[in-house]
Amino acid sequence: MEATIELDAKKHYPVLLKEVISIISPQYGGTFIDCTFGQGGYTKKLLEFENTKVIALDRDIESKTKAEKFLIEYQDRFIFKNLKFSQLNNLKLKNENIKAIVFDLGYSYSQIKDPKKGLSFESEGNLNMRMGLNSFSADDVINKLEENELEKIFKFFGEEKESKKIVRYIINERLKKKIDTQTLVELIERSKRKKNFKIHSATKVFQALRIFVNKEISELINGLINATKVLQKDGILLVVTFHSLEDKIVKYFFKSLAENKSISRYVPKTEQPDILFKLIQKKPIIPSKEEIRENPPSRSAKLRYVLKKKDFYEFETDIFEKFKNLLNIESFGNKL
């Protein structure tokens, strides 16, 4: 999940940067949208090319401080909005010629290490996990949701095999006192029969909570749909993912709009819906051995991209139906 790492305040590693730049070709100028500004790694590189303009978004208000430096240096070529990428359509970009839109999902190292955000199982105090512009926290989820709801969140968002047992411990414990980060870690450790020496026992539950609290499933689906709308013909939509759920969604969205999979060959060509995307390569691009050596958290990154072949603003997609199970689970948060 840690997409970008900042080993010290000066050194910063935007994941797959060389590959992203070579795909979207900023050397020819154009307007780009960086949906996940973060530490500004992608945006910085884009702005180094003349004749480029960057519109950047990030839900974390702390990114705004980083963006301020760029606002001074590139006043007329850079815009920053503290916005969730699912709200991209609020920016009224219908008639802008957007050449490429990039998403570098996940969290930056500085966010993971920020004790206020409580994203890490090493954090102390109340559970949180809010990235910014959220409606509830992990504290609400763990201390208020029903047993069967918590079980589904851990199972489907974290692929946690021991969900049932962990949730039982949580339910018993919260009758006595409110559960904070350290108590949650202890309960998870207690419920695991076998120790896994490769990953921390709490990794999967914490991943599930982060996905749930930040509504990452609907964020991504709506982000992809709105990005596709505003992209110009021949524009590129590019996404770097960090866990299998994200990758599944991106892969399905691209593939389902890049082929007429369910069209019978007897339907006349003129009545077949137009294909929206050109899938440039089926397999995702992954970081090189050198990049992983230099920045180990990049090892789970996968880059996928498509070219928009039509000038459509509106289009049809069955992606909500395809992922309705996950969206249903996400909706447990509506009552918090």
Ligand SMILES: C[S@@+](CC[C@H](N)C(=O)[O-])C[C@H]1O[C@@H](n2cnc3c(N)ncnc32)[C@H](O)[C@@H]1O
């Ligand atoms: C991996 S970092 C991006 C790093 C960036 N590419 C760089 O090179 O510095 C991901 C960023 O996306 C932001 N983010 C995650 N989900 C978001 C969403 N739904 N809307 C807007 N920003 C989001 C996070 O706050 C984080 O700053």
